[in-house]
Amino acid sequence: MKKLLYVFIAIALVSCGSGGTKTDYKKTIADYVQTDKKGTKYDLKFKVLELEEQGVITIGDSIAYLTDEFRKDKEFIIKRVELAKEMTQELLSKSKRENDIDKYNAHIVVMDNRIDSLKNLTPDNLNGYDKRNAGDVLAKIVRCKYSITMPHGISAEETFDFYLSADGSKCYGKKRAR
Numbered sequence: 001m002k003k004l005l006y007v008f009i010a011i012a013l014v015s016c017g018s019g020g021t022k023t024d025y026k027k028t029i030a031d032y033v034q035t036d037k038k039g040t041k042y043d044l045k046f047k048v049l050e051l052e053e054q055g056v057i058t059i060g061d062s063i064a065y066l067t068d069e070f071r072k073d074k075e076f077i078i079k080r081v082e083l084a085k086e087m088t089q090e091l092l093s094k095s096k097r098e099n100d101i102d103k104y105n106a107h108i109v110v111m112d113n114r115i116d117s118l119k120n121l122t123p124d125n126l127n128g129y130d131k132r133n134a135g136d137v138l139a140k141i142v143r144c145k146y147s148i149t150m151p152h153g154i155s156a157e158e159t160f161d162f163y164l165s166a167d168g169s170k171c172y173g174k175k176r177a178r
Contacts, residue, residue: 020140020164020165020166020167020168020169021168022051024167024168024169025051025142025144025162025164025168026048026051028162028164028168028169028170028171029048029051029142029144029146029162029164029171030046030048031171032162032171032174033046033146033148034046034148042151043151044148044149044150044151045147045148045149046146046147046148047146047147047148048144048145048146049145049146049147049157050143050144050145050159051142051143051144051145052142052143053140053141053142053143054141054142054143054161055140055141056137056138056139056140056141056166057137057138057139057140057141057163058134058135058136058137058138059129059132059133059134059135059136059138060134060135061138062129062138063126063129063134066123066125066126067123067126070123070125074118074121077118078115078118078119081111081114081115081118082111082115084111085108085111085112085115088104088107088108088111089104089108091104092104092105092108137166138166139163139164139165139166139172140163140164140165140166140168141161141162141163141164142161142162142164142168143159143160143161143162143177144159144160144161144162145157145158145159145177146158146159158176159176159177160174160175160176160177161174161175161176161177162174163175
């Protein structure tokens with residue numbers, strides 16, 4: 001899901017548009033399901049059984065996601081630097097040589113500065129959003145239950161949530177519906 005959202009973010013700067021229709025969704029999903037990763041299209045006798053919009057992903061959703069991921073990454077790095085600082089303090093407390101004491105104290109000062117710098121760091125991965133409306137739609141989530149028939153005759157019914165462009169013309173990915 002994380003990778004999928006990054007795809008939406010990359011497309012955010014390019015995608016604008018109004019909503020698609022169920023016919024658009026059917027065609028887009030059919031093309032996506034029947035095309036392999038190399039771009040080869042197959043006739044799987046794709047048939048939509050149910051189709052329903054589940055929601056949208058907006059600029060605001062994307063900003064919230066990116067900000068949260070940034071915060072998590074930052075907290076992880078801060079904890080690592082704090083652990084290194086604790087280990088250095090432990091070595092300092094056991095050290096008896098003046099040269100080592102000065103070295104450990106210098107390292108502790110550097111780590112304190114890094115921790116302070118990280119705590120004050122703000123997200124830099126929101127470029128391109130500053131002039132966009134938080135309510136702008138980046139993608140639509142469409143649940144589709146469909147049937148396919150493989151070339152060797154085996155049939156299957158599946159239900160997936162498809163992540164489509166705001167206009168419904170592109171499919172960014174899918175996730176099995178729960």
